[in-house]
Amino acid sequence: MLVFIAPYPDCHNEQDGMIQRIASIDSNFETENRVYLDISFRRFFKKSIIIKNNLTVYQLNFFFSFLIILSVVAKARLLYVHSVYNALKVLPFFYFKKVILDMHGVVPEEMLFEGGNIAAYVYNCVEKIAVEKSYSIISVTKIMQEHFKNKYGRNCTADLVIPIITQGVNAQDLCCKNQEDSPLVIYAGGIQKWQNVPKMLEAVKCNLSVRYRFLTGKPDEMLRLAENYGIDNLEVKSVSPALVEKHYLESDYGFLLRDDILLNRVACPTKGIEYLANGVVPIVLSKDVGDFSRHGYQFIRYEDFILSKLPSLSELNKMKNRNYSVIQSIQNEMKEGITSLKQMVQV
Template sequence: MKKVLFITTRNILNTSGELRLIKNRAEAMYNQWGVETDYIVFATEKKSASAILNNIKGDMTIFSLNILKPLTLYNQIIKFKNLVIKILKSNDYQCVILSGIGTLSLVNTIKKYNKNIPVIADIHGADEDIKEFAKNKKISKKVFLHSLYNYSKISELKNLKKMDGIFVVTQALAKYLSKAYSLKAPNYYIVPCALNTKEIDSAAQIEYRKKYRKKYSVSSDEKLFVYSGGVSPWQCIEESIDLFNRLNNLNAGKYKMLILSHHLKEIIPLIKNSPNIITDSVESHEVNKILCAGDYGFLLREDIITNNVAFPNKFLEYVQSGMKIITTPYVYDIAEKVVELEIGIIIGFEKDNVSKLDKFIKSNKQFENWGKRKKVLDSTSFETTLADFIQDYKLN
């Protein structure tokens, strides 16, 4: 059986978007092509791999990193290097994937001990998201994050050109990396986080629509707007609520909004006791069913590099649900698909965005467009997006 070694500093020991992409991608390689993935993980706290391995196939070795304990940190790094050298000499793996800050420089060690093994960089977004995250932090944290940003930029500049291939989540991210680091025609593999299934069961979705509209007291002729996500500034929840309220006021309070989130404590003050906004927090496996109750899904993002090159996981869930998507032009790949396949509307943050959205809603366009939606799910499925990677490195 073919095997891949995955080395990462990303957070894959807790539920996160990073874990979701990495886990689902590896599972697709195993289920579709029989390719196993083993993991070497750097974590800031010591954790057991046993619970994680219930969700991830493959062996996992965890190295604990604590900069406050230099001797322990040094010993962990030595153990890691010895393990990598041993692994590379064994020739048990057909490919190595490097993912997260601090891992890209390992390409030099890997090529030193096994010059023939392909090394792939796994890039989830632009480094500018580190600076965005630092904006509202304390000075000490801000200094640390800016130092981390500078280190990551230098590491990518030095090491991306040495890679045999690069995983990215969007075409926009590939263009960004090529321009930022003057990369000449690298092998990009555009692999966003796909859904577990690319199928659309329209009959089941009709039943879910009835069930959850009844649960949330939404009548069959009412329009329901949905926001599903957290409270991070880049998710624009305040802008989504404001846009809904202005639209609803324009239509004499006839619309309703459903907010699905695990952060209701922070969200409820933003609602200001609006009788037309419903909130709920549910398990992740129920979200896709609830989305079928909606008519329009909010996916607003601001015009920053982090958003420009991103592929929000929520997009495909909205596509599969049948909702029309309300988004901005600033997530480039998403906006392109929404326009091309006519599955939503692109609006900005200008004052006239309400009238533009209102006109769109009242145009009574067909909602589902199941054929076009299935096309999106097919093109972004791991079966499709990983095919070239599997073939190029003879992993099938």
């Protein structure tokens, strides 16, 4: 029995980036008998068990349902733990179970970035034990894999790199957008600090030669932020994930304003993947986001964008096609990683 330590993806959580990663991995094991343990320290005081064909999903409180957790884990031939956040909930089992740990990100550094010094210390301890005891570490980029090699001296042949790739479009479609209007700049995401929304709004004020469209789950808050910058005509929408691609296909550029810090250098941002796959050229603060630079992706620097220094139509189309080639390379890496993961799970 294959046991995943993670929430199970459903219509209520599908917009979350971590859940999208979980769903991507799960899609490769749909024929397996598998169990999801969604464990919480603060919720699920009343346990929930959902059984559907070869899938069982438990929602359990760590303290109230520990014996159930212990029973399920004891029967598992392998544990697949999504993120160090979930590793904390099953840390003792790393010592006597075969565990695959999907890192998702660099959790201790994320905690430090958000000002949680105590949480950063706790998760750094958890991460150290989990990395040392895991049979295999799954990273989303080679840069992330190198980070864990350097931090812990880990050099295990079972470790894999599996990027997150969303459905793209055919390369010939990338240059078929409406060229009669001015270029369209899109942003699809939240308003968290690390997204640098204020810098986006500064760009909106500076570059009036293009159109803008912001897609976010919190449109009212985004509009309030825009008003603070004196912007009263910003197009802001909230759409389902299924409709986001339609908006990408109408867009030419997209904000991907990540600071040059470790969190961003090791990441494989879903937004960046979606941009490149759908002919949206990223506007960046730092070019070093995940493995994109290693593959030679094309981008627009933020400082050039606010000065309206944009490529010609023919140059833009070349950039889009180059980025589609980058996505194909990353997709090949993902396929190789998934093949190795499936073989590992069957052993």
